[in-house]
Amino acid sequence: MRKIGIIGLGHIGRLLAHDLVATDKVDQLVLIDQNDELVVGLKADLENAQTALSTRTEIILQDYAALKNADILVTAFGDSSLLEKQQMAELTRNGKAVREIAPQVKQSGFDGIVLNISDPNEAITAYLQQQLALPTKQVIGIGTTIDTARMRQAVAKAAELSSQNVSGFVYGQHNGEKIFAWSTVTVNGQDLDKSINGHHLDQNQLRITADLDNWYTFKGLGYNASAVVTWILQMISTILGNGELSASVAIYQPRYSGYVSFPTLLNRNGQGHPLLLNLYPVEEAAVKTAANAIQQQLTILQQGGKTND
Numbered sequence: 001m002r003k004i005g006i007i008g009l010g011h012i013g014r015l016l017a018h019d020l021v022a023t024d025k026v027d028q029l030v031l032i033d034q035n036d037e038l039v040v041g042l043k044a045d046l047e048n049a050q051t052a053l054s055t056r057t058e059i060i061l062q063d064y065a066a067l068k069n070a071d072i073l074v075t076a077f078g079d080s081s082l083l084e085k086q087q088m089a090e091l092t093r094n095g096k097a098v099r100e101i102a103p104q105v106k107q108s109g110f111d112g113i114v115l116n117i118s119d120p121n122e123a124i125t126a127y128l129q130q131q132l133a134l135p136t137k138q139v140i141g142i143g144t145t146i147d148t149a150r151m152r153q154a155v156a157k158a159a160e161l162s163s164q165n166v167s168g169f170v171y172g173q174h175n176g177e178k179i180f181a182w183s184t185v186t187v188n189g190q191d192l193d194k195s196i197n198g199h200h201l202d203q204n205q206l207r208i209t210a211d212l213d214n215w216y217t218f219k220g221l222g223y224n225a226s227a228v229v230t231w232i233l234q235m236i237s238t239i240l241g242n243g244e245l246s247a248s249v250a251i252y253q254p255r256y257s258g259y260v261s262f263p264t265l266l267n268r269n270g271q272g273h274p275l276l277l278n279l280y281p282v283e284e285a286a287v288k289t290a291a292n293a294i295q296q297q298l299t300i301l302q303q304g305g306k307t308n309d
């Protein structure tokens with residue numbers, strides 16, 4: 001039996017719940033949010049939707065104990081409207097949420113894989129791992145997965161190809177020190193310093209295009225959800241199946257003694273082998289800077305959200 005929990009049913013959580021039910025990825029779905037009316041409404045809506053399906057998902061509401069034998073827990077709590085004010089505005093707010101949520105998850109005996117979406121992603125993932133006291137391989141954040149996807153798309157658009165032809169990763173910190181690691185980026189095996197499909201690609205322009213995609217989505221919708229949910233569904237399929245997926249996710253990296261967004265393989269155990277690619281020294285230094293910034297945020301969270309200013 002495939003069992004998944006989602007904590008936080010805002011833009012992301014409710015779209016994910018719908019997609020899991022509609023694509024028959026889950027037998028039991030545990031839905032938890034601080035807003036009781038929201039979860040009751042969502043359950044009714046999803047059950048109505050199932051009248052058009054030949055599959056059935058059992059939906060369980062507001063029951064932390066039901067997470068005990070869940071395979072995966074997706075955390076998508078927060079208040080994404082705060083991002084309009086400041087990129088890191090959710091830090092202390094979501095730190096408090098971790099202190100409310102983690103003891104209840106821990107008490108359930110949950111021992112599956114956590115996929116964290118809540119921001120600031122790397123620091124909240126690290127804090128969740130500490131508060132849940134689960135092995136680091138089992139607590140993964142979406143990290144710079146979407147930034148990586150946007151980078152690949154920017155390259156693909158400029159080269160007039162589809163993004164499946166592009167490989168490479170964005171490292172570091174999703175809402176902060178993002179490192180577009182050009183040393184890792186290739187188009188069908190070709191480096192970017194060569195002409196690609198007749199186009200000479202300008203890295204500065206590519207970065208602007210990738211960031212603009214995020215800006216347009218946020219300005220138009222006030223949130224972004226489709227890309228995140230689609231990638232999380234891929235990760236869920238990988239964890240529940242036998243495959244491996246490479247993604248730049250928030251993982252514990254021993255070489256930085258902490259969490260940072262770093263390319264790695266995901267598999268049924270959660271985090272598999274990290275991809276140790278040869279970065280340019282300047283990229284390597286920037287990843288270290290990002291890891292330090294994440295560590296500083298983690299320290300703020302560990303102190304209960306109190307900053308010195």
Ligand SMILES: NC(=O)c1ccc[n+]([C@@H]2O[C@H](COP(=O)([O-])OP(=O)(O)OC[C@H]3O[C@@H](n4cnc5c(N)ncnc54)[C@H](O)[C@@H]3O)[C@@H](O)[C@H]2O)c1
Pocket residue numbers: 007008009010011012013032033034035038076077078079080081083090094096097098100101117118119120121142143146174223224225228
């Ligand atoms: N890393 C990424 O790529 C990425 C992309 C988009 C959004 N995000 C982040 O994901 C999170 C969710 O985004 P969203 O747009 O769905 O947010 P949202 O504001 O629409 O919804 C958040 C939900 O979490 C619930 N919640 C808050 N605190 C809770 C608690 N203590 N216990 C239970 N439920 C709680 C709220 O009631 C709300 O329903 C945010 O932190 C957002 O910044 C990350």
